[in-house]
Amino acid sequence: MARLVLGLDAATEDRLIADALEAGHQVLARLVGWRDIVDGLDELAPEVVLVGAGRGTLSPELLDACDVRGIRLVALAADDRERALAAQVGLHEVLDGEATWPEVERLVAGGVPLPSRALEPVVEAGHRVSVVAVWGPAGAPGRTLFAVNLAAELAAAGHRVVLVDADPYGGAVAATLGLLDEAPGFAAACRLAGSGSLDRAEFERVAQRYTAPRASFDVLTGLVGPSRWPELSSERVSAALAALRGLTEYVIVDTGFSLERDEELTSDQFAPRRNAATFAALEASDRVVAIGLADPVGLSRLLRGHAELVDHVDPERIDVVVNRVRSSALGIDAHGQIRQTMRRFGGLDGLTLLPHDGRATDAAILSAKTLRDVAPRSPLRAAIRDYALTRVAPIAEPARARRPARGFRLQRAAAS
Numbered sequence: 001m002a003r004l005v006l007g008l009d010a011a012t013e014d015r016l017i018a019d020a021l022e023a024g025h026q027v028l029a030r031l032v033g034w035r036d037i038v039d040g041l042d043e044l045a046p047e048v049v050l051v052g053a054g055r056g057t058l059s060p061e062l063l064d065a066c067d068v069r070g071i072r073l074v075a076l077a078a079d080d081r082e083r084a085l086a087a088q089v090g091l092h093e094v095l096d097g098e099a100t101w102p103e104v105e106r107l108v109a110g111g112v113p114l115p116s117r118a119l120e121p122v123v124e125a126g127h128r129v130s131v132v133a134v135w136g137p138a139g140a141p142g143r144t145l146f147a148v149n150l151a152a153e154l155a156a157a158g159h160r161v162v163l164v165d166a167d168p169y170g171g172a173v174a175a176t177l178g179l180l181d182e183a184p185g186f187a188a189a190c191r192l193a194g195s196g197s198l199d200r201a202e203f204e205r206v207a208q209r210y211t212a213p214r215a216s217f218d219v220l221t222g223l224v225g226p227s228r229w230p231e232l233s234s235e236r237v238s239a240a241l242a243a244l245r246g247l248t249e250y251v252i253v254d255t256g257f258s259l260e261r262d263e264e265l266t267s268d269q270f271a272p273r274r275n276a277a278t279f280a281a282l283e284a285s286d287r288v289v290a291i292g293l294a295d296p297v298g299l300s301r302l303l304r305g306h307a308e309l310v311d312h313v314d315p316e317r318i319d320v321v322v323n324r325v326r327s328s329a330l331g332i333d334a335h336g337q338i339r340q341t342m343r344r345f346g347g348l349d350g351l352t353l354l355p356h357d358g359r360a361t362d363a364a365i366l367s368a369k370t371l372r373d374v375a376p377r378s379p380l381r382a383a384i385r386d387y388a389l390t391r392v393a394p395i396a397e398p399a400r401a402r403r404p405a406r407g408f409r410l411q412r413a414a415a416s
Contacts, residue, residue, distance in 0.1 A: 003026050003046045025108065036158040098145070107158040130251070133285035134291065145361065165184050165220065222254075237277045258303070294338055319352060
């Protein structure tokens, strides 16, 4: 149960308040104007402030006041103008103006209150920051597709997420999301981390933001060209990922495919290694997603690649994902054949199978957006969402509380 202060228009307030009470939350006050909310924070001591994203109810002063007191501030944006205002203010916990209470509930009850623009690490004691590396063998198994949409689903669940393109053979995240790739954001972050300078201000300078109505997240773009791979040294990548742990909740890393040790091919033991960034990301990760294609060639590559991967990563940290599952490539009962093959030849169980959905992926590529934005009913998007919310960031079911008495404290202040 959370203590709420509302600063919404009358129609939105009437639409949400009954569900909020039914969920067991306590509405302390309903106020008009951000000045009234700021003036009442100390007296009311709310845990969450839910406001509209218009100029009358959202301001930098309100955000600062909530940050200082450790109060979560959530805004509902009715249009692009209000979303732009929230981004300008620095508030990332923004939902669509027509969001239902279950969507608001994830931000209200889905975690501890985190300051939106705090310069100190945002992770409270006891919360484990998760670095998830997405790896796959050669043959375009869908690493970038999975990494991008995993980041989107975690962001939609109310988490602060950074998507990192650490592929030393040339990044694809920027093109996938329609972002500028004139300067490699992750390489810049690595240089800053190498000198101990990657703080919140520098991170916001080098990162770009993918903005969506309900699932915005930060992106550190990849190398502009494959010839710049020496910028991603093992020490710099490790330092950058360690710094990002203190600046966000989840770090999703799109890695390279090769697990070849370069030093075996040259007598110069001190030369930079092209695959060093991949090994550093795998070593720093809390979880590794090994993804392969659901066809005879793709499964063979995944099995061989997994055998190499376990030489570098604890098998307990590896989740195996099979992409583009379809009967046209494997025959009848494609799901059963994949599970039987992976169990027989690799001893692998607990697979995550992603259905083939060419129409949705084509639409995402064409519009440079996530599946959540262009094909929310896609079975592929649903499968990635299920993985995100069950294997990476499981959401505890909120306890159902008895409906409180109708009497609660209401305050109506005149508009200033």
